[in-house]
Amino acid sequence: TPTWLKGLVKGTGTSEEKRSSVASGVDQSPANRKVDEAKWACTTLLQFSCGSQASPLFRPLGGSWSVIYEALARHPAPVPPAASAALRAAAEFVQGAKSRELRLQFALLVHTDEAALSRFVGDVEGAIVLLCKAASNSDPLLSEEGLLGQWRSDIEAFRRRCREIWELYMYFVFLDVKGDRALLRMVSRQLLNLLEVTPSGLVANLSHTGPWAQPALQILAKGMGASLLERRHRQALEEWHSAVQAATAKACESAAGAKGGRDLGAE
Known part of the structure; x- marks a missing residue:
């Protein structure tokens, strides 16, 4: 496992078994092994980013993985070893968020560990370039310019999602220290929606964020996150005010309906 994955990737042994089972009964020449390994990798990436079981963190990357997998399935040309290794x-890398309880931790790591994310992005871009060159323009799906453009667009959406989660986490820590229960509940609901977990699942996710809690408190104590907190606080208050107005309007409608019913009954 590359150095940048240590401490993040779990279950590598199981992955090895899966790769072996994919190639069971097939001619295991070096070229075939690389194709099988690349297909296994793309299958894993698709499972994480597409379909009902997809992780909300990785859905933005689904388009890129779908194109790469389809190209490999339609055109199983020899896969360059470096491309297979990168995939x-x-x-x-994505298996670091395989457990629902680690989604928040993974999003925080992606946002705060730029070296890990840069290595991931760079390796995938390198794999795309190598796969496109290996196809020798014989497959329209493997257009280097088009696929790199899609990947960079997808990864930017992935970055934004992780940053959104990190900002909410920072604001959550601030509200927890402040003791603002009303806004804390609102931010909790936002995290629930982004991570797609249950309330108990959010508690489990938060229990894994110890390495980020202390730095968050230090940032807040030094006033380094003032602009972030100000923006988040303004947005939260606006949302809270809108929610109160909506609840009040609904209560008034219900009261008016009940009164109308009583008036008709009296007649």
Whole structure:
């Protein structure tokens, strides 16, 4: 496992078994092994980013993985070893968020560990370039310019999602220290929606964020996150005010309806 994955990737042994089972009964020449490994990696990446079981963190990357997998399935040309290794590393990287309880931790790591994310992005871009060159323009799906453009667009959406979660976490820590229960409940609901977990699942996710809690408190204590907190606080108050107005309007409608019913009954 590459150095940048240590401490993040779990279950690599299981992954090895899966890769072996994919190739069971097939001619295991070096070229075939690389194709099988690349397909296994893309299958894993698709499972994380597409379909009903997809992780909300990785859905923005689904388009890129779908194109790469389809191209490999339609045109199983020899896969460059470096491309296969990069796709394998990418598949192992995303398994850091395989457990629902680790989604928040993974999003925080992606946002705060720029070196890890840059290595992941760079390796995948390198794999795309190598796969496109290996196809020798014989497959329109593997257009280097088009696929790199899609990947960069997808990864930017992925970055934004992780940053959104990190900002909410920072604001959550601030509200927790402040003791603002009303806004804390609102931010909790936002995290629930972004991570797609239950309330108990959010508690489990928060229990894994110890390495980020202390730095968050230090940032807040030094006033370094003032602009972030101000923006988040303004947005939260606006949302809270809108929610109160909506609840009040609904209560008034219900009261008016009940009164109308009583008036008709009296007649």
